Amino acid sequence: MNKNDYTIRLEQKEDYKEVENLTREAFWNVYRPGCMEHFVLHCFRGDKDFVPELDFVMEKYGQIIGHVMYAHSAIKADDTIPIMTFGPISIAPEFKRQGYGKALLDYSMERAKELGAGALAITGNILFYGKSGFVIAKTKGIRYEDDPDADYFLIKELKEGFLDGISGTYKDPEGYFVCDKFPAEFEKYEAQFPYKEKLELPGQLV
Numbered sequence: 001m002n003k004n005d006y007t008i009r010l011e012q013k014e015d016y017k018e019v020e021n022l023t024r025e026a027f028w029n030v031y032r033p034g035c036m037e038h039f040v041l042h043c044f045r046g047d048k049d050f051v052p053e054l055d056f057v058m059e060k061y062g063q064i065i066g067h068v069m070y071a072h073s074a075i076k077a078d079d080t081i082p083i084m085t086f087g088p089i090s091i092a093p094e095f096k097r098q099g100y101g102k103a104l105l106d107y108s109m110e111r112a113k114e115l116g117a118g119a120l121a122i123t124g125n126i127l128f129y130g131k132s133g134f135v136i137a138k139t140k141g142i143r144y145e146d147d148p149d150a151d152y153f154l155i156k157e158l159k160e161g162f163l164d165g166i167s168g169t170y171k172d173p174e175g176y177f178v179c180d181k182f183p184a185e186f187e188k189y190e191a192q193f194p195y196k197e198k199l200e201l202p203g204q205l206v
């Protein structure tokens with residue numbers, strides 16, 4: 001990878017199917033046998049928390065190899081403090097671990113900052129997100145409501161000092177739980193994609 005062999009642009013309607021397939025390919029068997037993140041993306045584009053200005057695809061020689069979307073979210077403290085989260089973030093399997101994910105994340109975070117976001121929260125792998133400045137959120141006084149001691153709940157200030165003096169809890173936006181709410185719709189949606197074998201693999205969360 002070098003700085004000149006990819007471009008990043010906003011996702012267009014015509015990209016939706018291709019990007020959902022890319023998301024499915026990227027997440028397949030990673031956190032569970034199969035995956036659901038492509039359905040989350042499919043539904044989230046119509047959600048009130050979706051941020052269309054931060055819905056990016058990464059292209060390499062005309063092929064979409066990456067995608068990320070952002071969502072409005074909030075920390076519950078004495079007041080409600082609006083922040084953002086993001087994801088799914090996906091890099092096509094054949095392009096993983098070549099620096100593209102970090103490049104897409106860093107680009108999108110700059111745009112999120114320009115749009116006024118003060119901080120970003122995410123549940124994820126510190127080994128990846130730490131490279132882009134995320135820290136374990138509880139060290140900053142912000143805890144994941146469903147698992148307050150979680151080390152996988154991460155946060156990054158986009159505005160220096162934004163989290164100073166804040167102590168609170170965080171819940172993911174409702175839109176991320178669509179698969180739990182509509183399992184039958186998910187199965188119908190998933191059936192439109194080419195068959196892929198679901199495997200139980202070491203390191204999966206579910």
Ligand SMILES: CC(C)(COP(=O)(O)OP(=O)(O)OC[C@H]1O[C@@H](n2cnc3c(N)ncnc32)[C@H](O)[C@@H]1OP(=O)(O)O)[C@@H](O)C(=O)NCCC(=O)NCCS
Pocket residue numbers: 026027030087088089090091092095096097098099100101102103123124125127128129131
């Ligand atoms: C996670 C993902 C977006 C990262 O993109 P990527 O292009 O593979 O990652 P990068 O090459 O930019 O990684 C940059 C650095 O982060 C770290 N890193 C990235 N993925 C990692 C992993 N799975 N485990 C440990 N460290 C990781 C590494 O230090 C890497 O540098 P290195 O390859 O020189 O060691 C991509 O692998 C992906 O689509 N994964 C499946 C979907 C997913 O898990 N999305 C995130 C959900 S929270």
